[in-house]
Amino acid sequence: MTEPIQIRPLTAGDTASALAIYNQAVLESVASWDWSPLSKKDWRDWLEQHSSGRQVALAATAGDDLLGFAAYGPFRAKAGYRDTVEDSIYLRPEARGQGLGGRLLGQLADQAAQRGIHVMVAALAAENLASIRLHAKLGFAETGRLPQVGQKFGRWLDLVLMTRQLDTRPAPSPG
DSSP states (O other), X not given: OOOOEEEEEOOGGGHHHHXXXXXXXXXXXXXXXXXXXXXXXXXXXXXXXXXXXTOEEEEEXXXXXXXXXXXXXXXXXXGGGTTEEEEEEEEOGGGTTSSHHHHHHHHHHHHHHHTTOOEEEEEEETTOHHHHHHHHHTTOEEEEEEEEEEEETTEEEEEEEEEEEOOOOOOOOOO
């Protein structure tokens, strides 16, 4: 019998599995533009940033098995961007293509909207067509392409920016 998939908060207890998923993406893909695997300390810092305040980090599990995770964090550091976030989604290779990324991203966007986030941004390698399709399916629109702004594996990478507006409230007054 296959365990049902649960979406829950990503916790420090998920460190070993989440780090393995992320570091595989670092070493084998352009999903992350990091060049070197993260350490446990790097991961703890990342998780703390992505699960504090209005930030959210989610885990997809089947029983005790972590299949993937999604999170959002600050888009840019300046105050004017406080209601805009950037998402990240990472899945184990065998968990891809089964709708899990869509479930994670959908819940991530819902939770962001509940926390007053106005826009979610996806910054994706142009060749990561699966992620571009996933975001488009969930209402993200391509809003820009930046040619050759990154590099990995000895080649230049183009960046695709996609956005989804999560609410329609007017901008708050400064202060």
